[in-house]
Amino acid sequence: MPRLTSKQYFGALTSAAQELTLAEKSGLPIPARFDFGTKEVCAYCQQNIEPPKKPLRCSACKAILYCSKECSKKGWNYGTANAPPNAPTHKQLCKENARHMTRLPDTQAILTQFPWGRLETDGSFNRDVARGRYRVLGGDDMGFWSHKGGPVPHQNSGPFSAVASSMGYQTVMAQMIEAFDHLDGKDLLKSRHLSDEDGWKLPSRLIPYREFASASSADKRPVLVTNLDEPVKDWESWYRWRKLPLESPVALIMDFPMSVYQLVTNCLQITNATRGSPDKRIPISLQMLGVEVELNCLPIFSELALLLPYHDIKIVMVGFSVHKLCVEARKHPKSIAAQASITQPTFSYTAPQECGSGSLQIFLHGESPTWAPDNFPFGRPDALIACNAGLGSYPDWVPVIQAVHMYDIPFGVTEYAEQSAEHQRAAFPTMLGWKRIYPRSDYPIALNPFQSPGQRGIPMYKLPNAINGFTLVVVKHEKLPEPAEHLAARIAELDLD
Template sequence: MDCAARGSGTTPCSGPPTRRCGLCGVASYCSVSHQIQHWNDHKDECGRLEQQMQRSHLLHDFPFSFSVETTFQVCANQVTRCSFLMEMGLHQKGMWKSECSCVTPVASSDDSWANNDWNLPSALCPCADPINPISMCLSSWKDYYLWRCLPLHSPVALLLHWDPIKSFFNLQSLGSYMHFFPIFREGERIKLYSYARCVDMGCACKSSSEKNGGVSNGGNSAVTLQLWKGFYHDRYRDIVKDSVPHLIVASNAGIAAYSSWLPTIELIKEIEVPAIFSDYCEEAANLAARCISTVTGHPLGIPIQLNPFRQPMAVEDSALHIPCYSNCFLFGI
């Protein structure tokens, strides 16, 4: 974590940022002089950050039996992602590698990412179809676990936060086309046609010969992902040769952090397609909303709201002393 005043003046930082703002408790400084120097920049955001901190307990509110370890203790650096996964016996195994902070991201040509295993007993993971079709609107992790007959000590939500569960069931019935980004494996087509496997050898999830790590070149599929490399606004004309989107979804978008988003927002405005974004914390969502409104000339069509399906493990080493969770807040055009 850097000093909030780093780069804003001529005086270099004198050490680690151990001094926090006494009002919001979010911004950190290396010295009193840097805190005073940065006040003119910080004062406009300080009250907003203070209000967000007062609501931070809502971000930690999960029904899981392991919530203390993955929320408060991660934020206090008492527990890491890896140490929690080690305790669960999942460290660097199967799909859980994607949530390890100690694993180097694999190259795009490496297919080891496709290991489609839960590494959990069938009673702890959704490795097969539910007994009954869904008959309710899922509005929380507790709803999802009840529907899939999962106990609240199962850690599967740490991976399922990438799946826009609530939107998926609504859009599936409409046969809608969704564009997801960012995406990195150019030209590859992935068919989502099977469930990830459990460790029980006699489970029905192992009975189908079609299963191949979640990647397929044929067969029926409810969802097919066509992957493209590059900025969305640069590749849009190529992408829509296959299908025109009804919805655009960007997870953990970081709109305010990357200037490359501006032409994409302009494109979304031009084609008039609804777009849903997520980000790690409320402040990032607020800054994104400002960028979007500047480009479109209108306020958000979907206001900033807490995502009930955010990942129930806090982000380590976040840029601010504020709780951050993957896909924590939703908003849209």
């Protein structure tokens, strides 16, 4: 079997996206070949549901797909055919699924406000096709849009394809990872950051400029955010403040800095846009964990300095991809990444004075792929944040969750789905082991108004699921319920029970 290259994969999707755009402009019915939905799979037997057979949805929750009534009955009692011991069954989750499905109109509305926000027949949204419309789909050399993408979007994931069973999954996975290889933050191995034009690769009228001197018109510059009649609270208000048409696809990656803004101001309430003033600047220190794709677009985090006038923001990025980039940077001693240190930021930005002169510095912590509070050179942060964290998916999160509770460090994350966030929250007492002696809030979960627009295609489920889709507060800034020195003694008492 010939090996698919990333250039062929992204090139074919870009061509299809261009053809789709022309078909839409024709005013004629859109041919069925332009359906870019996800191949649907039975939730019980895990087999593809091939035409002419149509998937069956659970009549109660509308969230789960099956290939037959027989699989539906088995799924109700057993979950999936190869479910691990004690895995929840559909019977146990159905009511919960139905509650989460009530969020679907909200997530769809976030997408469909954009002209490129096309729902496929299965209810999913194809981000690659949307990017292909603007010719910004690819791995390397795509500016801020560069990412691993395709069938292997994360560092430690591989493809799930029909050919895997015939060729051997491990072989296929290795071939795909090689074909789609991309080093997150590769542009940081250069000597200069990308300009707005080189980074966004979009027509001028669609770019949210940070380098206002290069903008074609002074009208591109946003007003001081505190002068607005209403706060920047969702994509609609952000686009209006930024004087961008909804035609601009920038929300497809601006969700990362905007989600950080949402976590810091509305979820953790560390600060807000009105707190600073010309006579009183506000320093904010954040440590961002699990960073991956964010490394490809560091300059877009300048948005935080525009949204938080008279603030001096410091972000330290930590993660496997950060460590990997810093190791690679040793081969490029004159690169941006190689020059970075504890005292030398990787990226800096200061907003114009009339926009509030907020400043941003981003540092890379490349010494270790993981975070540890007792061995960290950047000191105690005002808050920890993480995008698409997957708190219940990776064991490295357990010591982080324990530490933020022990040291009272505000910690907020985004998660893809509300249901997964709830399941992770339910596991916190087990991770902590001291729930009775260290009571906390109810770990609030909310829809993120700055989620990346569009439903991710999940073959077996229709639950609302978006990149940076929901926010979860793990620790909110508040006083300890009791003096910290009593904590160890009460843990010891608990161990004697």
